[in-house]
Amino acid sequence: DTLLCMWIMKLLADRSNQEIIFSPKPFVDKAGNGLHHHILLRDVHTGENIFANKDLDSNNNNADKLSEICRQGIAGLLKYADDITAVFVATQESFDRLKPGFEAPIFKCWDFSNRTALVRVPEAGSLEATRFEYRGGDLSGSVHLLGAVLLAAVLAGIEEGLTLVPNTDTNIEKLSDEERKERGIGAVPLTIFDCITVLKTSH
16 A cells, blocks of 8 residues: 555656655655554454453543553564664665654654654544554665564564553653663664664574
């Protein structure tokens, strides 16, 4: 769907003698082009949303509305965020985009309607629409590879039974380095050399 959408947009732009730019950071002083992935898991037999806590009637923003599998999936994305970043970045523009102040989250934490969190649980009209969103990716590399590594991280979190850390309900970018360190919040790799180091040891 992503590639089809990109192809159609390029065709429409060409008809107007314009060019569509999908690069991560085409303009220094403006927000870049991200590729956010909304992830939702349904039971193949019943169609029910596996990420929603069926025992909770409220749709309030708290971790209780998320099923255990959902929390494990988010934990997987956070644990393997370094690996995910190292896989999808393909140009220096990726790192130019991953800077505070331009809605390109770099800090490994999660929250609800918090655009500074790497993983976000957006507001949903119902529990059946419960999902989470990985906001770190871009279109510099392979769309298929990014999707595959995101799926692998979510499944790893579920298979490993990871415990999800508490959500960070504040603007992470405004926290000091000391405050982020106290909360155990680190950044994804921010240079190609850091990514190479990650790939040398990542399975």
